[in-house]
Amino acid sequence: MAAKFFLLALLALSFSRARASDPSQLQDFCVADRTSQVFVNGFACKDPKTAVVEDFHFSGLHMAGNASNKQGSAVTAVNVAHIAGLNTLGISLARVDYAQYGQNPPHIHPRASEGLIHFQYNCGTKEAIAIAALSSKNPGVITIANAVFASKPSISDDIVAKAFQVDKKIVEHIQAQF
Known part of the structure; x- marks a missing residue:
């Protein structure tokens, strides 16, 4: 009897399927509440009932x-x-x-x-x-030229010249632009 039960359990386990997925979000959106005193990674959410169209709109991308x-x-x-609606x-x-x-x-x-x-x-x-x-x-954003030629504290001219395989005077000329 125990052997039949063991065989049945083994058969059941071999046919079971595992399901894995990310849990659904607790809410569809989280409009940033920039007035909240709560400190979280980002902004706290304002009450979804108080969300307005302006929370999902920015009018500056059309201007050059x-x-x-x-x-x-x-x-x-x-x-x-x-755009407060980008929160989270x-x-x-x-x-x-x-x-x-x-x-x-x-x-x-x-x-x-x-x-x-x-x-x-x-x-x-x-x-x-x-x-x-x-x-x-x-x-x-880290601009490469600023990071290399205008860093504080500065990177040694000798190191930069060697890294770029140029004369030290060229490095000094470029650094003077910053």
């Missing part, structure tokens, strides 16, 4: 940034500080406007990955626009 600078580009960042979603956006021959300097986002959503080139004005999505509520 001023790209008349050394780089020839302007970045308009949009995150939970601008782990995303942010950036609009990058480029003047003719402009560039967005080499950079990294230490707390995010970046994906390009849209790129538009205007032949008449020779300007371009890019919209990027970032996988973080606060992606941060």
